[in-house]
Amino acid sequence: MSNQILWDCHMHSSFSADSDTSMEDMILEAIRRGLHGICFTEHLDPDYPPTPDNETFELDLAGYQNTLYALRDKYRSELEIHYGIELGLQPHLEASFRELLETVPFDFVIGSSHVVHGYDPYYKEFFKNRRESECYMEYFESILENLAVFSEMDVYGHIDYVVRYGPNQNREYSYGRYQDILDEILRTIISRGCGIELNTGGFHYGLAEPNPCRAIIRRYRQLGGEIITIGADAHSPDKISYAFDKAADILVDCGFTYYTVFKDRKPEFIKL
Numbered sequence: 079m080s081n082q083i084l085w086d087c088h089m090h091s092s093f094s095a096d097s098d099t100s101m102e103d104m105i106l107e108a109i110r111r112g113l114h115g116i117c118f119t120e121h122l123d124p125d126y127p128p129t130p131d132n133e134t135f136e137l138d139l140a141g142y143q144n145t146l147y148a149l150r151d152k153y154r155s156e157l158e159i160h161y162g163i164e165l166g167l168q169p170h171l172e173a174s175f176r177e178l179l180e181t182v183p184f185d186f187v188i189g190s191s192h193v194v195h196g197y198d199p200y201y202k203e204f205f206k207n208r209r210e211s212e213c214y215m216e217y218f219e220s221i222l223e224n225l226a227v228f229s230e231m232d233v234y235g236h237i238d239y240v241v242r243y244g245p246n247q248n249r250e251y252s253y254g255r256y257q258d259i260l261d262e263i264l265r266t267i268i269s270r271g272c273g274i275e276l277n278t279g280g281f282h283y284g285l286a287e288p289n290p291c292r293a294i295i296r297r298y299r300q301l302g303g304e305i306i307t308i309g310a311d312a313h314s315p316d317k318i319s320y321a322f323d324k325a326a327d328i329l330v331d332c333g334f335t336y337y338t339v340f341k342d343r344k345p346e347f348i349k350l
Contacts, residue, residue: 082322082323082326082350083308083319083322083325083326083337083350084112084113084114084115084348085113085114085115085116085117085308085337085339085348086108086113086116086117086308086309086310086312086318086319086322087116087117087119087160087162087186087275087307087308087309087339087340088117088119088162088164088188088235088275088277088307088308088309088310088311088312089104089116089117089118089119089309089310089311089312089313089318090118090119090120090121090164090311090312090313091103091104091118091120093118093120093137093138093141093142093145094120094121094135094137094313095121095133095134095135095136096121096133096135096313097313097314098314099313099314099315101118101145101146101149102149103315104116104118104312104315104318105149105153105157105159106315107315107316107318108157108318108319109153109156109157111318111319113157113318113319114157114158115157115158115159115160115339116157116158116159116160116318117159117160117161117162117185117186117309117339117340118142118146118159118160118161118162119162119163119164119186119188119309120137120142120162120163120164121135121137121164121166122135122136122137122139122163122164122165122166122178123135123165123166123192123193124136124166124171124174125168125170125171125193126166126192126193126198127193127196127197127198129198129201130201135166135192137163139182143161143182146159146161147161160185160186160339160340160341161183161184161185161186162184162185162186162187162188162340163182163184163186163187163188164188164189164190164235165187165188165189165190165231166190166191166192166193167189167190167191167192167224167228167231168193168224169223169224169226169227169228171228172227172228175228175230176228176230179230183342184343185340185341185342185343186232186307186339186340186341186343187230187231187232187233187340187343188231188232188233188234188235188275188309189224189228189229189230189231189233189234189235189272190234190235190236190239191217191220191221191224191235191239192239194216194217194220194240195216195220199213199217199239199240199242199243199244200243201243202243204243205243205244205245210244210245210246210250211250211255213240213244214238214240214241214244214251214256215256215259217239217240218240218256218259218260218263219259221234221237221263222259222262222263222266225263225266225267225270229266229267229270229271229272231272232272232273232305232307232340232343232345233272233273233274233275233305233306233307233338234263234267234272234273234274234275235275235277236275236277236279236280236289236290236311237260237263237274237289237290237294238251238289238290238291238294239289241280241285241289241291242279242280242283242285242289247283247284247285248285248286248287248291251291252291252293253291253293253294253297254293260294260297261297261301264294264297264298264301264303265301267298267303268298268301268302268303272305273303273304273305273306273307273338273345274290274295274298274303274305274306274307275306275307275308275309276288276290276295276306276307276308276309276325276328276329276337277289277290277309277310277311278308278309278310278311278320278321278322278324278325279310279311279317279320281320281321281324282310282317282320282321288321288324288325288328292328292331292332295328295329295332296331296332296333298332299332299333299334300333304338305338305345306329306334306337306338307337307338307339307340308322308325308329308337310322326350329350330350334350335349335350336348336349336350337350
């Protein structure tokens with residue numbers, strides 16, 4: 079394999095509500111896989127709607143930071159470990175997020191759309207008695223609503239996340255079908271100095287595409303987008319660096335010669 083990605087910059091441990099894996103177990107697997115570095119991006123989704131399984135996406139930020147710093151020291155000679163966060167964006171949260179980022183020394187900040195007007199597409203309720211295309215469009219519109227008030231993140235996470243959970247997933251979905259709004263999203267992200275991520279979670283959800291799909295990644299590059307981070311969105315050790323060989327090929331195919339890693343909120347460009 080000529081092109082290799084050796085950083086996984088989107089992963090979760092038991093500090094996130096939807097993972098049961100200890101941070102140390104994630105680190106040990108990353109070392110076993112020969113990665114150069116990882117970034118934990120634990121979930122912070124304030125005002126998350128009630129769910130059938132009573133999930134709450136609160137975060138013990140002090141515990142997270144203390145544990146990560148201790149493990150970073152412990153494994154310093156074997157793996158570089160960065161301190162990140164995945165913010166669940168909603169327009170009314172912008173002031174609290176801005177304050178958080180002014181006070182906490184994150185290396186990397188992902189802003190993601192999980193909740194759309196009170197619903198997370200992860201749950202079937204979002205799609206109930208509605209056309210799938212209407213749901214997808216509402217999701218994309220909500221990204222623009224977030225960007226209108228907040229763009230302090232480093233990258234916008236898994237831009238077509240909604241497609242993972244649609245009744246037909248990506249069988250009727252394509253960049254072309256939503257081109258106008260997706261182009262507006264990409265232009266807005268670029269104009270705000272943000273990047274996007276190539277999230278290989280789509281592959282382990284059976285889409286045969288990353289999130290966002292490769293056509294969006296190619297368009298982002300065509301529009302002048304430069305910042306692109308890579309993450310598997312792993313919530314368990316078996317998904318760390320998942321399908322990174324495919325990710326590298328997609329990057330090259332879309333016109334990239336590098337990928338991006340953030341440290342102290344500054345981008346570093348790593349040659350493929």
